[in-house]
Amino acid sequence: MAEDDRSPEDDFQELLRQLFGAGGSEFDPEQLSRLTGMNIDPAMMQTVFRQLQGAFSGPEEGISWDAAKRQALHIANQDGHGVTAGERTDLDQAFSLATLWLSEATSISDLAAPPAAITRGAWVEATLPVWQELAAPVATSIADAMTSALSEQAPDDMQSMIQGAGKLMRMVGGTLFASQLGQVVGNLSKEVVSGGDVGIPLMPDGEAVILPQNFADFGRDLEIPEDQLALFVATRELAHARLFRHARWLRLHVISQVTDFARGVHVDTDALEELAARFDPSEPEELRRAIESGALLPQRSEAQTAALTRLENLLATIEGWVDVVTEDALSRLPSAARISEVVRRRRAVGGPAERGLGSLVGLELRPRRMREAAAMWRAVTDAVGVSARDTLWDYPDLMPTSDDIDDPSTLVARLEARARGEEPVRDELDDALERLLSGEDDRSVDDADGADGDGGESPDERPV
DSSP: OOOGGGGGGHHHHHHHHHSSSSSSOOOOOOHHHHHHGGOOHHHHHHHHHHHHHHHSSSOOOOOOHHHHHHHHHHHHHSSSSOOHHHHHHHHHHHHHHHHHHHHHHHOOOSSSSSOOOOHHHHHHHHHHHHHHHHHHHHHHHHHHHHHHHHHHHOOGGHHHHHHHHHHHHHHHHHHHHHHHHHHHOOOOOOTTBBBBBBSOOOOOOTOEOOHHHHHHHHHTSSSOOHHHHHHHHHHHHHHHHHHHSHHHHHHHHHHHHHHHHHTTOOHHHHHHOOOOOHHHHHOOHHHHHHHTTTTTTTOOOOOOOHHHHHHHHHHHHHHHHHHHHHHHTTTTTTHHHHHHHHHHHHHHHHHHHHHHHHHSSSSSOOOHHHHHHHHHHHHHHHHHHHHHGGGGGGGGGGGGGGGHHHOOOHHHHHHHHHHHTTOOOHHHHHHHHHHHHHHHHHHHHHHHHHHHHHOOOOGHHHHH
16 A cells, blocks of 8 residues: 555554554654544554553553552652751651650550651652552452453454453553552642551551651641640651551551452443543543542442441541540640641541542541540540550450440440459350360260261260
8 A cells, every 4th residue: 555545544553553563663753643634632642552552561460550659759759858957856856755755655665666757759659559559459440340341342243352452451441540549649648747647557567757848738827836746746656656566467457458448349330331432532531530530439339338337447446546645645735635636627627639549449548436436545544544455456356346436334344344353254255265175066066976876875875
């Protein structure tokens, strides 16, 4: 075919061959210019094709999170600045005093690693692995749904070609989601004040951090002395980090509950098909907006609602303990009550990045029952003291339940009885556990088998 006889459709097919070819060659600008005959923006198509070529160079299975990291770091570093010597000195002093006062408010030991002041970019680097773990089930669901919708909508004579495009659709969906996650995490890096600010264990075990740039933004209009605000934030951050370092099981417990919720997230196929039907290649932002707004996520199922309730109770239990310990440690701080109320309201309202994460993953990481949980921990502390209270974090089965948050009296009575050396009231579970440990259940099974077998002794004939 002569060069002049080539149609825009021929040029488009040639570009597709370049895209799916192994060479990964650059696109010919002249070919791209011919796409104007198809009402396609050549500059936009060049960008899209380059992104798709990058996707095909990624792993065979799973999702490449490089796009999320690049996007998050780009946003975090846009107007971020380093930590000055003065900021580091001020926060070191706040952490030192917070460590001393916390020792009077909790029996949980100090951290092994010194707390630190870090930049927004450093926060992204440290926390992104956890964000990826939380978001991976939803990203996989979106990628699978795009592949399934493409297969269901295609005619039978195109199914063989659709199978070959399955990998493309998975990568497009996964890459779009990863990029959007990067935008959410990047925006969140401009809001969080400390490592435990979001409420889940994002930082590595035993690490406590404050972001000085965000701390300055947080306190700018509060009219609270900066040294008092720094001491409050440092105390709360250390209490949060100490708890997760002491209760090693707690980190996995929280992450597992979040991922259990996320695995139940499924894409609304009707919304996806409607989007595909009106999708305009010249308006790729529509797909990005659909993912960002949560329009592809249907209403929560009953199982998800139950999982969310369990997670909210768990986060409230953690935050309630941190609240009480922080309040006791800072009893000598004049502005402590005022700062505490500001922090509670900030968590209750949430910021734009936190709301963005809710629409992206379908989950709002907010302990709705924090006040009730704090009241429970206060009742426990007043009744049995700090040491007995903190032992409730030693094992998962000792941790207070949602019923204890509703009515702490039973928990308080049990702890008071233990403090007096009294045996707790036994229940059916205790009896069953004792039989299991003593082997009585096994002997009962053996006796039953012997009674049923030929020539076995009757129960009356067996020796006692």
